[in-house]
Every structure is written in structure tokens, then in C-alpha cells.
Amino acid sequence: MTAGHQPTALVWFKSSYSGGNATECVEAALAPGGVFIRDSKRPEGRHVTVSATAWAQFVAAARPSSGSASS
Secondary structure (H helix, E strand, C coil): CCCCCCCCCCCEEECCCCCCCCCCCEEEEEECCEEEEEECCCCCCCEEEEEHHHHHHHHHHHCCCCCCCCC
16 A cells, blocks of 8 residues: 555444544554554544554454453
8 A cells, every 4th residue: 555545435434342422533444455544533634554464463462362351
């Protein structure tokens, strides 16, 4: 993906953990070769693009492990 190029047919989504208040949330859109990330409060603003590999690593690290104790 080239910086600054955004495909026109992106489907943006929020995490199921975002909650209903929509005050502090990011949205993501999957595209060939990467993922676009933006502030849900400013969808017309700038976005960050990360590789598909980086996104997968982020999601894996953010998921709670099945055996972890709550604090």
C-alpha cells in the first residue's frame, strides 16, 4: 500500500468492545495488503495504514489469554 492512497470501497468497523457511547473509539477497514485505522469521531480526517501482518500481531496481543486471571 502506498501512503496517502485510500481505496474507495472500504468497509469500516469498530471493535465489539467499543461500547455504546462512541466517545473514544477507532475504526478499522481491511484492504488488500493492510489495514486502515482512523478516529471514529473524525472519519473525514487522516488515517494510519499498517500491514496485515502488523494488524494480526496487534489483534493477537490485544486478545485476553484464556487462562489469565482478572485484576
